[in-house]
Amino acid sequence: MRIIPVMDLKGGHVVHAVGGRREEYLPVQSQLVASSRPEIVARAFRDQLGLHELYVADLDAIAGHEPAWDVYHTLGALELALMVDAGVRDVATARSVQASGVSGIVIGLETVGGPSLIGEVVDELGPDSIWFSLDLKNGLPLGNVASWPDASAEGIVSSVIAQGVTRLVVLDLAHVGERRGTGTEQLCGRLIARHPTLQIVAGGGIRDTDDLGRLAALGVSGALVATALHDGRIRS
Secondary structure (H helix, E strand, O other): OEEEEEEEEEOOEEEEOOOOOHHHOEEOOOOOOOOOOHHHHHHHHHHHHOOOEEEEEEHHHHOOOOOOHHHHHHHHOOOOEEEEEOOOOOHHHHHHHHHOOOOEEEEEOOOOOOHHHHHHHHHHHOHHHEEEEEEEEOOEEOOOHHHOOOOOHHHHHHHHHHOOOOEEEEEEHHHOOOOOOOOOHHHHHHHHHHOOOOEEEEEOOOOOHHHHHHHHHHOOOEEEEOHHHHOOOOOO
């Protein structure tokens, strides 16, 4: 099971994400490091925990503002493999994210206009560069769901697979930082059974190694973790 630390960025700081209530997010307080500066937190993940992948949720970009290009370059210089959700809404932004040194461009259901853009980005940048994030809240898909032929979670996944997606993030924002598990284990199990070649990473509310074990038993290949790393319940 790959442990992929999560860094939620807002206003130039790493913040503690809780329940998707972004207006309440405050700079992170961590047992690892006494700072919320992105490069310092990233070094702590790398040097103290031996983790060399990093998932960055650029909350300002997701809200429609300019992506944090300087932060992406700084983190990339630390020799970390970056997965970045920069609120991609068009091919040009996806291309710019890739050019900033990001190895995994995350296309989020919350911000993408519909399935046609997924196909355009996959054609432009290749399937190995793209992660589609199935963004949920309390189990319900987020974003412009009316643009999808089947707006159920499993229907949306079938649509993006048809557009060439091979890598999927499953994330329920209502569970993020709440210490009650992902809430998506059954969904992940169904998706893996139906699409056995699909690579799935799950996150949101992971508490401990027991949660990791249950996801691994389902065939989930990686876990996005933040709070449980900062408070010491998971030490990689």
